[in-house]
Amino acid sequence: MMSAALSPGMAAIVLFGGFFLFLLVRVPVAFALGLACLPLLVIEPRLSPMMLFNETFKAYNSFILLAVPFYLLTANLMNCGGVTDRLIRLSRAMVGNFPGALAQINVVLSVFFAGISGSSTADAASQSKVFIEAQVKEGYGLSFSIAITAVSAVLAVIIPPSILMIVWGGVISTSIGAMYLAGFLPGLLIAAAQMATVHVYAKIYNYPVYPRASLKEFFYAGWISLPALATAFIIVGGVLLGWFTPTESACIAVLYTILLSVFIYRELNLGNLYQAFVDTGRLSAIALFCVGTASAFGWLLAYYQIPRALLENVSTWGMGLTQAGFFIAFVFLVVGCFLDAIPAIIIFGTILQPLAHSVGMHPIHFAIIGIVSLAFGLVTPPYGLCLMIACSVAKVPVRFALKDTMIMLVPMLLMLAAIIVFPEIPLILPKLIAPELLK
Amino acid sequence: MKRFLDGYHRLLTWLMAASVAILIVPVTLQIVSRYTALIPSWIWTEELSRFLFIWMIMLGAMIAVREGTHFIVDFVPDLPPKPTAALQVVANLCILAFALVFVWWGIQFVRFGWSQTSELAELPMTFIFIAWPLAGATWALFLGESFLHNFRVLAGSDVR
Numbered sequence: 001m002m003s004a005a006l007s008p009g010m011a012a013i014v015l016f017g018g019f020f021l022f023l024l025v026r027v028p029v030a031f032a033l034g035l036a037c038l039p040l041l042v043i044e045p046r047l048s049p050m051m052l053f054n055e056t057f058k059a060y061n062s063f064i065l066l067a068v069p070f071y072l073l074t075a076n077l078m079n080c081g082g083v084t085d086r087l088i089r090l091s092r093a094m095v096g097n098f099p100g101a102l103a104q105i106n107v108v109l110s111v112f113f114a115g116i117s118g119s120s121t122a123d124a125a126s127q128s129k130v131f132i133e134a135q136v137k138e139g140y141g142l143s144f145s146i147a148i149t150a151v152s153a154v155l156a157v158i159i160p161p162s163i164l165m166i167v168w169g170g171v172i173s174t175s176i177g178a179m180y181l182a183g184f185l186p187g188l189l190i191a192a193a194q195m196a197t198v199h200v201y202a203k204i205y206n207y208p209v210y211p212r213a214s215l216k217e218f219f220y221a222g223w224i225s226l227p228a229l230a231t232a233f234i235i236v237g238g239v240l241l242g243w244f245t246p247t248e249s250a251c252i253a254v255l256y257t258i259l260l261s262v263f264i265y266r267e268l269n270l271g272n273l274y275q276a277f278v279d280t281g282r283l284s285a286i287a288l289f290c291v292g293t294a295s296a297f298g299w300l301l302a303y304y305q306i307p308r309a310l311l312e313n314v315s316t317w318g319m320g321l322t323q324a325g326f327f328i329a330f331v332f333l334v335v336g337c338f339l340d341a342i343p344a345i346i347i348f349g350t351i352l353q354p355l356a357h358s359v360g361m362h363p364i365h366f367a368i369i370g371i372v373s374l375a376f377g378l379v380t381p382p383y384g385l386c387l388m389i390a391c392s393v394a395k396v397p398v399r400f401a402l403k404d405t406m407i408m409l410v411p412m413l414l415m416l417a418a419i420i421v422f423p424e425i426p427l428i429l430p431k432l433i434a435p436e437l438l439k
Numbered sequence: 440m441k442r443f444l445d446g447y448h449r450l451l452t453w454l455m456a457a458s459v460a461i462l463i464v465p466v467t468l469q470i471v472s473r474y475t476a477l478i479p480s481w482i483w484t485e486e487l488s489r490f491l492f493i494w495m496i497m498l499g500a501m502i503a504v505r506e507g508t509h510f511i512v513d514f515v516p517d518l519p520p521k522p523t524a525a526l527q528v529v530a531n532l533c534i535l536a537f538a539l540v541f542v543w544w545g546i547q548f549v550r551f552g553w554s555q556t557s558e559l560a561e562l563p564m565t566f567i568f569i570a571w572p573l574a575g576a577t578w579a580l581f582l583g584e585s586f587l588h589n590f591r592v593l594a595g596s597d598v599r
Contacts, residue, residue: 050547
């Protein structure tokens with residue numbers, strides 16, 4: 001390969017050192033990533049700051065990422081068009097009588113939401129607005145409320161549809177349909193772990209309970225939510241059957257939600273619609289702008305072969321399937337603290353793939369381990385988008401909710417371990433429904 | 440000056456919302472043209488949607504600097520107004536440096552764009568690349584406003 005003026009170690013110090021230094025003086029993450037690239041771009045004779053433009057342009061010029069604003073728009077339209085209200089009602093009829101009712105509803109709604117939207121940031125943004133204030137009003141701790149909203153939002157990228165799976169499929173050529181099917185069971189298991197955590201919290205702190213819903217209410221809530229729940233089948237089914245590309249399916253979800261809100265639930269008006277467009281643009285732009293500078297940052301990491309230098313000796317460790325699985329999860333968990341999931345897939349997914357292949361790990365198993373680990377990265381600081389969003393909605397610094405978030409991560413990590421040890425958890429559904437996708 | 444910035448801010452927000460709304464059109468056309476014979480399958484729908492998408496991101500990144508909504512990681516605890524303002528000035532100087540990089544090299548990027556046309560619709564890429572220096576200039580403008588505010592806080596005349 002080309003020889004660089006700086007050794008990988010030096011370059012790593014400049015990149016990560018610069019990044020942390022800028023973060024420390026409260027430079028926004030997106031700018032800190034871009035600024036950390038600059039010294040190397042100036043020092044290295046073969047590079048120039050023009051590369052910053054090329055890389056950000058390449059990152060944004062992607063039909064796949066276009067799914068992000070569509071998923072966000074779907075979520076925003078669901079909120080202002082009355083879809084979310086019906087899903088909350090259904091969730092309440094299902095789990096309202098459990099201890100910590102409102103927090104349980106928060107988790108169950110995230111599962112429904114995850115089935116319609118593929119963006120955790122969208123889930124975090126919309127549910128933070130709905131739940132954090134409501135939970136605090138009912139006597140739940142603020143830090144607990146933020147933490148449960150943030151950690152349940154990560155389900156959105158594990159349960160299909162999922163932006164991360166779309167990106168993974170694009171970068172590591174794995175069947176997106178198979179990943180969609182494989183994500184269901186791990187997502188439900190993690191949701192169950194979260195509900196168990198809420199149960200324990202509710203018992204300790206004596207959180208309130210709602211009366212049990214009657215069977216009639218349950219069926220009524222299910223009936224009025226049916227058109228909303230159908231969205232999940234349109235999106236996931238459309239992709240599985242090969243009708244639409246994932247981005248197109250996200251666009252279909254937008255159109256369907258607009259139709260639903262205007263003609264069936266009749267709660268959408270022009271003012272709401274404009275507000276949904278503005279909110280979508282705002283949030284997807286700041287999240288995606290980060291992806292651009294993170295891609296430039298990641299490109300430089302790859303240029304100096306820093307990931308390879310870090311992983312150089314690993315293939316000689318002689319790991320078995322399970323050990324390799326834990327190692328892959330560990331790498332993605334650590335990386336997820338610092339990088340956005342999308343550049344992390346681009347950089348580390350491709351590097352770890354030969355390792356997964358050499359130990360005979362199924363590509364879908366590898367994908368699910370990677371995506372679940374990176375999804376957890378959405379709530380681990382310093383770069384945990386969902387936690388940042390939830391905290392910014394609640395107007396508290398990220399530190400404030402850190403302890404409860406870490407506590408809630410423990411049972412989720414146990415589920416991740418189960419997914420690693422038992423490859424059948426992700427693989428069983430694709431095996432049963434679409435075995436041809438697994439080849 | 441404030442009124443000018445407010446108006447500019449509103450204009451950018453409106454353009455961003457419009458780009459989100461318009462994005463739906465080419466992607467829908469793409470699906471419709473594949474399944475029906477109503478309209479020919481225009482190959483530039485995909486390209487047009489990507490370009491709108493780029494503008495949406497850059498416009499959103501511009502207004503987020505004025506709204507202060509770019510994600511920040513808080514390592515330091517909350518400080519009284521004056522140290523906060525001082526820290527803000529330091530952070531803003533860093534962002535300003537980045538903004539100037541976007542303007543300076545962005546202009547080269549735009550010049551480079553004149554020699555390139557897009558693959559499908561054959562638009563000069565300048566129409567896309569110009570978003571970068573424009574973002575840099577807009578950030579500088581919005582940061583100027585923030586500097587003024589912070590200096591007033593530091594001078595102790597205006598604690599809002």
